[in-house]
Amino acid sequence: MPSGCCALCIEMLKTEELQINIGPQHPSTHGVFRMIVTVDGETITDLKPVFGYLHRNHEQIAEQNTYLQNMPYTDRLDYFNSMANNHAYAMAVERLAGIEVPERAEYIRVLMVELTRILNHAGALGFLINDMGMWQTQLAFGMREREKILDLFEAASGARLMCNYFRFGGVARDLPPDFVPKLKELLVAMPAFVDELERLLRENEILMQRAEGIGILPRDLALAYSVTGPVLRGSGVPYDVRKAEPYSVYDRFNFDVPVGSVGDVYDRFLVRIEEMRQSKRIIEQIIEQLPDAQGGHINPKARQNVRPPVGDAYARIESPKGELGFYLVSDGSTRPYRYKVRAPSFINLTPLGDMCRGYKVADVVVILGSIDIVMGEVDR
Amino acid sequence: MAIERGNVIIVERGRRKERLPGSGLLEGMAVVWRHWQGSFRKNRSFSQIHGTFTLEYPEERPKLPEAYRNMPILLYDEETGHELCTSCFQCQRICPPQVIHMTQAKDPATGKPVPAVAEFVIEYDACMSCGFCAEVCPFDAIKMDHEFELSTADHGSLTVAKEQLNRPIGYYERIAPTMWAEVREQALKKLQGNIKRRPGVLGMAPNLAEKIAARLRELATTAPVEAAPTTPPGPSAPAGRLSPEEKAARLAAIRARNDAAPADAPPPPAPAGARDGHGEPAPSDVPPAVNPADAKAARLAAIRARNAARAQEQAPPEPPAPPASRARTDEPEG
Ligand code: SF4
Ligand code: SF4
Numbered sequence: 001m002p003s004g005c006c007a008l009c010i011e012m013l014k015t016e017e018l019q020i021n022i023g024p025q026h027p028s029t030h031g032v033f034r035m036i037v038t039v040d041g042e043t044i045t046d047l048k049p050v051f052g053y054l055h056r057n058h059e060q061i062a063e064q065n066t067y068l069q070n071m072p073y074t075d076r077l078d079y080f081n082s083m084a085n086n087h088a089y090a091m092a093v094e095r096l097a098g099i100e101v102p103e104r105a106e107y108i109r110v111l112m113v114e115l116t117r118i119l120n121h122a123g124a125l126g127f128l129i130n131d132m133g134m135w136q137t138q139l140a141f142g143m144r145e146r147e148k149i150l151d152l153f154e155a156a157s158g159a160r161l162m163c164n165y166f167r168f169g170g171v172a173r174d175l176p177p178d179f180v181p182k183l184k185e186l187l188v189a190m191p192a193f194v195d196e197l198e199r200l201l202r203e204n205e206i207l208m209q210r211a212e213g214i215g216i217l218p219r220d221l222a223l224a225y226s227v228t229g230p231v232l233r234g235s236g237v238p239y240d241v242r243k244a245e246p247y248s249v250y251d252r253f254n255f256d257v258p259v260g261s262v263g264d265v266y267d268r269f270l271v272r273i274e275e276m277r278q279s280k281r282i283i284e285q286i287i288e289q290l291p292d293a294q295g296g297h298i299n300p301k302a303r304q305n306v307r308p309p310v311g312d313a314y315a316r317i318e319s320p321k322g323e324l325g326f327y328l329v330s331d332g333s334t335r336p337y338r339y340k341v342r343a344p345s346f347i348n349l350t351p352l353g354d355m356c357r358g359y360k361v362a363d364v365v366v367i368l369g370s371i372d373i374v375m376g377e378v379d380r
Numbered sequence: 381m382a383i384e385r386g387n388v389i390i391v392e393r394g395r396r397k398e399r400l401p402g403s404g405l406l407e408g409m410a411v412v413w414r415h416w417q418g419s420f421r422k423n424r425s426f427s428q429i430h431g432t433f434t435l436e437y438p439e440e441r442p443k444l445p446e447a448y449r450n451m452p453i454l455l456y457d458e459e460t461g462h463e464l465c466t467s468c469f470q471c472q473r474i475c476p477p478q479v480i481h482m483t484q485a486k487d488p489a490t491g492k493p494v495p496a497v498a499e500f501v502i503e504y505d506a507c508m509s510c511g512f513c514a515e516v517c518p519f520d521a522i523k524m525d526h527e528f529e530l531s532t533a534d535h536g537s538l539t540v541a542k543e544q545l546n547r548p549i550g551y552y553e554r555i556a557p558t559m560w561a562e563v564r565e566q567a568l569k570k571l572q573g574n575i576k577r578r579p580g581v582l583g584m585a586p587n588l589a590e591k592i593a594a595r596l597r598e599l600a601t602t603a604p605v606e607a608a609p610t611t612p613p614g615p616s617a618p619a620g621r622l623s624p625e626e627k628a629a630r631l632a633a634i635r636a637r638n639d640a641a642p643a644d645a646p647p648p649p650a651p652a653g654a655r656d657g658h659g660e661p662a663p664s665d666v667p668p669a670v671n672p673a674d675a676k677a678a679r680l681a682a683i684r685a686r687n688a689a690r691a692q693e694q695a696p697p698e699p700p701a702p703p704a705s706r707a708r709t710d711e712p713e714g
Contacts, residue, residue, distance in 0.1 A: 069476040072510035137412065144433055148426050158449035158524065164510050172515070176447065185426035192429045200411050203394035205404045212393075238388040256386045261393065270391035304474065304516055 017045060022364060024053050030127065030368065031375025035352070042360045047353040051346070054379035062339040067093050067306045068168070070339070074326075075162040077341065078377040080120050083112040083153070084319040086166035091247065091315035092326035093168050097308035104291045105170040106249045111183075111286045112153070112165065113317070114279040118190070119146040120320035121230075121272040124372040128269065129201065131369035132210045138201065145193050148186055155179060168306055180287060187287075190280050198273055211266035215355045215367035218263055225351040229322025229344050231371055234271045235263035241318035248317075253285045265370040272372075307334050321345050321372055341380055345373040446556040449511040449524030451504055452480075454545040455552055457568070461584045461591030462575050463546065464521030464567060466495035471513035471522050479503040480513060481634045485582045495574045496583025499634060502545060504530065505538040519574075520567035526555045536626075546585050 023034035032053035038046040058077065062070045074089045075082035087109055094101060101109075123146055126139030150160040155176050157165035165172050201207050217227070222235040232239055240257045242250045258274035260267025308330040316325035322344025329338035348371050355367050415430060423431025435442055452471075456463040467484040481503075485496040514524050525547070532538065553560045574583070580599065581592050 065476060066474075068512070069474065072476055072508055072512070141415075141429075144429070147433065151426075154448060155445040156447065158445075158447040158511055159509065162509065164512075172511075173447065176445065182426055188427035189429050196411060196429065200408060203397065204408070205396075208394065208396055212396075236390075238383070243383055243386070251385070254385045256389045257383065258389050258391050261390055266393060267391065270393065274389070274391055 015041075020361075024050075030373055031378075033368075033373070033375055033378070035364065035368075037356075037361065037364065039361055042362075044356050044359055044361060044364065047356045047364070049349055049352050051349070051375075051378050054375045056380070058380040059339050059341065063336055066334045067308070067336060068304055070336070071166065072162065072164040075164055076376055077343065077380065078319065078321065078324075078345065078374045079161055080123060080374055081116045081320050082161060082163045083109075083116045083165060084317060084324060086163065087113050087248075088315055088317045088319065088324045089326050090166040090168055091317065092313050092328050093306060093308065095315050096311060096313035096328050096330055097168070097306050099169040099306070101169055101248075103249070104174075107286050107290050108171050108175060109166065110248050110250065110253075111283060111290075112156070112163075112171075113319075114282045114286070115149050115152065117279045117320040118276050119149040120372075121276050122146050122193075124320075124369075125197065125269065125272055128265075128366070128369040128372075129207070131365045132206060134206060138197065141193065141197065145189070148189070152179060152182060152186070155182075180290070183283070184287065187280060187283060190276070194273060194276050194280075202270070202273075207269070208266070210363075210366055211264065211269060211370075213262070213264050213266075214359060214363050215265045215370060216263050217351060217355050221351060221354060222263065225347070225354075227322070227348050227351060229318070229320070229348065230268055230271045230275065231322065231348050233258065234260040234268035234370075236260055236267075241316055241323050245316070247315070252289065253282045255279075255281050265366055268370045305334055307332065312338075316342070319344060321374070321377070322348055341377075343377040343380065345371075345375075345377040346380075349373055349378060444526050444555075446559050448526050449514070450509055450528045451507060451525050451530065452502060452513050452522050452545070453525045453547045453552075454500060454542060455521055455523060455549050456546050456585040456588070457571055458548045458550060460571075460575060461588040461595065462571060462578070463497065463542075463583050463585050464519050464549075464571050465497045465500065465517075466519055466521070466574055466583075467497035467500075468495075468518060470516045470518060474512045474516045476510060476512065477506050477508055479506045481631055483634055485578075487579050487582070489579065494578055494582050496578050497542070500542040500545060501539060501630065501634065503539050505535065519570050520563045523552050523556070539630075543586055546587055 017038050017040050020037050020039060021034060022037055024032040034050040034053070036048040036050060037044055058073065062073060065073070071086060071089065074085040077085045090109075093099070122142035123139075126142030129138040130136065153163055153165075154160045156179060157163040157172060217231065217235050219235045219237055222232050222237060227235070228239070228241075236259050238257050238259045241247070242255075243257055255278045256274075258271045258278070260271055308328075310330055310332045312327065312329040314325055314327045316323050318324075323342065324344055325342035327338070327340040327342065328336045331337040352368065352371065355371075356364050359367070418430030419432050421431045423433060425431075454463060454465055467482050469482070472478075472480040472482060479502055481499075481501045483498045485494045485498040486492065487494050509524070511524050513522050530538070549560070553564075581595050584592050584595065586592075
């Protein structure tokens with residue numbers, strides 16, 4: 001056939017946009033999450049995130065429970081980071097009821113949340129690499145470090161994931177005697193793990209091809225969407241609640257805030273690696289400064305029935321995924337009158353459409369992986 | 381850029397290098413090779429990143445830390461045969477998913493409540509292993525077990541009654557020696573006090589038939605007039621297997637009995653409807669039904685206004701903890 005015919009045929013071909021569903025059951029959607037993707041060939045012209053498949057009435061349940069009874073429910077929001085959820089909720093109730101926290105308990109709390117940050121990023125990076133098709137290797141390395149941290153959580157709180165460790169005005173129980181020695185051992189392994197991860201992947205050909213210049217979220221758009229956490233910092237905004245509004249004892253530690261320059265998947269990847277290093281730095285300072293056990297009634301049993309005065313309170317923390325906030329309204333009874341969660345995963349997910357537009361279908365899973373969501377928190 | 385106690389650092393992006401074809405692959409293989417070599421060694425040290433960290437479950441078992449919690453169990457004292465639980469209802473009240481159900485034992489002669497528990501049921505299938513029950517129990521009677529192999533094809537068997545919940549103190553002492561040592565003295569002292577107030581064989585662990593028989597003989601010689609009941613009041617719990625209907629009926633019976641309890645007794649648990657979806661909510665928990673959305677918005681606004689007005693003043697001290705018995709019946713007052 002004459003070659004001119006091909007061009008003609010393509011001219012005459014009728015093309016149209018195609019709508020496809022990714023999810024809700026899909027290996028790379030990180031939970032039951034659905035995206036309605038409109039594609040023109042391989043290029044994405046539109047993407048609509050659809051949530052709600054994991055909705056379980058979290059806030060309504062919380063309004064029927066007493067304040068303390070909600071603590072184990074907060075574990076189930078972002079089940080990767082139950083300690084961070086506990087912290088935000090405990091802070092909100094303490095603010096509402098005017099409860100003081102002993103110093104040692106504050107240090108233990110920050111320690112737990114920083115460990116949570118390391119384990120979250122170790123897992124999140126593993127899953128991100130997984131989504132790029134480098135199947136399982138990095139994830140297994142990340143999970144190995146995560147397991148060690150979970151061992152520590154288990155020794156302190158009794159559970160690996162659903163820790164339920166924080167109480168109003170303290171924590172459930174003091175650290176077991178072998179906790180700090182083990183933690184020190186872990187801190188020896190941590191740089192080795194992070195360095196290996198970086199050496200292996202930072203200039204890796206596959207990673208750079210899949211991540212560089214992909215899923216760019218410009219600075220102003222990130223701000224407009226109120227994105228927080230590593231996603232916002234990856235877009236170059238040095239905003240970290242730990243620095244912007246130092247809560248707990250964060251004003252006593254030296255640590256840096258890593259930011260990206262372009263705002264693509266690659267920057268978010270690098271920001272997370274650096275955050276693990278900074279968390280390790282904080283933990284080292286905690287071990288140095290940790291006050292003695294004496295004098296601190298760490299679990300005040302009298303706080304089982306808190307009855308905050310009428311009023312409202314909002315407390316926020318820098319959870320590994322972004323700004324996690326709890327808004328509580330008290331009517332003076334033992335149950336919250338209103339209970340609202342500001343979940344970072346949910347809000348970070350809203351610009352997904354803008355981040356994906358113009359890229360290829362195969363990039364969607366990578367971009368989604370780089371946001372690092374947990375559906376338990378998105379849907380509540 | 382410097383900020384307080386730290387800097388803002390801009391992460392350094394890697395550059396795509398001109399490299400020999402395949403060199404990136406070799407770099408990666410080197411890492412994999414190191415780990416592969418390490419995998420011939422067992423390693424549980426936290427300071428290492430090489431070596432095998434996994435266990436060959438079920439042949440190898442993890443050493444569980446003392447604090448580990450899975451499902452709650454009830455303790456009894458092997459020596460006296462008495463259960464530590466006094467049916468104070470604290471655990472039932474705190475339980476977030478409301479899966480603990482119990483009735484208090486009554487003295488058959490006088491009808492007065494006795495510090496002992498007659499029926500005690502925990503729905504293991506809905507328990508969220510939060511550990512609150514063990515934390516609040518003033519008598520250290522309920523503790524968290526380390527047993528985690530509970531999977532079964534028989535759903536009914538996960539509604540567990542006292543007979544299956546009972547464990548000797550020695551068992552708990554073995555799995556959590558230091559945690560028991562901390563509370564041992566006060567727990568046993570309280571138990572001694574409670575035993576004095578338990579007539580007959582009330583409060584004795586039903587699985588200790590010999591102890592009960594011995595006690596009955598002892599009672600028969602010392603106080604021949606009193607014929608102590610051999611079983612606690614209330615239907616004795618069948619072992620295992622409960623159909624859903626039986627389970628529902630049983631829980632309803634417990635609730636009904638508690639509702640009929642004297643006014644000074646602690647209040648009944650929250651409605652079953654909150655959990656299993658087909659129970660009717662207890663009347664005390666239904667909010668006033670007038671236009672709930674509007675009412676709620678109005679109250680939210682009122683509360684916010686009051687809070688704003690109060691914000692100028694100093695934060696008031698924490699209110700005293702309310703009397704325990706009122707905790708769950710409180711309705712928010714207007
Ligand atoms: S709190 Fe302890 S003593 Fe009270 S009813 Fe529960 S198990 Fe029994
Ligand atoms: S562990 Fe928690 S959910 Fe389970 S019975 Fe005890 S209080 Fe209830």
